[in-house]
Amino acid sequence: MHNLKTHWENIYETKPESDFSWFQPYPQTSVDFINLFKLPKTASIIDIGGGDSHLVDALLELGYSDITMLDISAKSIERTKVRLGEKASAVTWIEKNIVDFEPQRMYDFWHDRAAFHFLTAEIQIIKYLAIVKQGIKSGGHLVLGTFSDKGPNQCSGLEIRQYTEASMSALFEKEFRRIKCIEETHITPHNTQQNFVFCSFQRTPTPIL
Template sequence: MTSPRRSHWDDVYTTKPADTVSWFQDDPTPSLDMIAQTGLGIGDPIVDIGGGASVLIDRLLDRGHSAVTVLDIAEAGLAVARTRLGERAGRVTWISQDVTAWQPPQDAFALWHDRAVFHFLVEAADRAAYVRALDCGLRPGGFVILAPFSLTGPERCSGLPVRRSSAAMLQAELGADYALVNEQPQTHLTPAGNRQDFIWCLFRKSARRATVQS
């Protein structure tokens, strides 16, 4: 059965041109700059969580990245990206899935990237499920980029409530196995000309595997 969450996002991508939504950016420089800070290579596996129709995937392919995955709850958003990419879409792994219900292969990714997705998880249980998926899919020593609205950002996005964050709040969600490497405020200008404050945070997961206490 289609969840209300999935229906919402599929409706967005089927009713609005991708370059008119508030989060649209034709130049994903904040993401690319933070990815560069990780020092990862073009063969290291990257997942873009809630990538939707974002052009980040295009720019990663332009740079030669060869192990890229885009996950989104909205199949319609992924379809926009696939159509735009044409034959290059075949170089990408596409996953149509709610991240809070996702069980990624263990240690599959060296980088987990999320722009404007985590802030939709206003329920603590959803954030905990998200962190479980992240913790499973991200290898020890891997990097996480989280870019939600900051404490001065909008209270809603796409008609939905959001949970604005500081770096300290994100650190508390991720736990002690993740160390904050860098934080960077950024203001996004929407296609309608409105300003939206984001906080960009780069975390690194501990290189040693956490041991389960019995």
């Protein structure tokens, strides 16, 4: 049986970051969302499927002090720790499959670029929704980036689920207020194009019954 963790460990063991189609030297779109929400520097931030993304570097550079990175791959975490050097100790690292994540706290800001779209089965998507609900504070923000309906239908050799602004919003709008969606054409290190949709949401207060 194909093992998801083995798949990702293998990728991070064998390839340099410049080979990854999703590689960005600077995660400008994600940082733009953070600036839009005017997150205080003490905000608790979690990056789901962070891999060896440079978002954590950017957040540390911007002065954020409460950063958590979650990824299924231990190797990706190790690579990021090596890149960060001493600064790595300021970050909380969680090696976990997102669908098995049981948040021990609630976050102000939940970020996911190109991890959620690997959940193709309905049951996994429902699970993710429940975990997001558990893990984001009332008034907290969520930013999700996935391939759009104009983007690829695979990523890293795995099937993905494409979203549009409407389909992503429909999934989350029960618990979240949509704030802003954008489409972005990501240029890969191999000079090909991938169309993404990014939506941001704010967690609405849980009604008191």
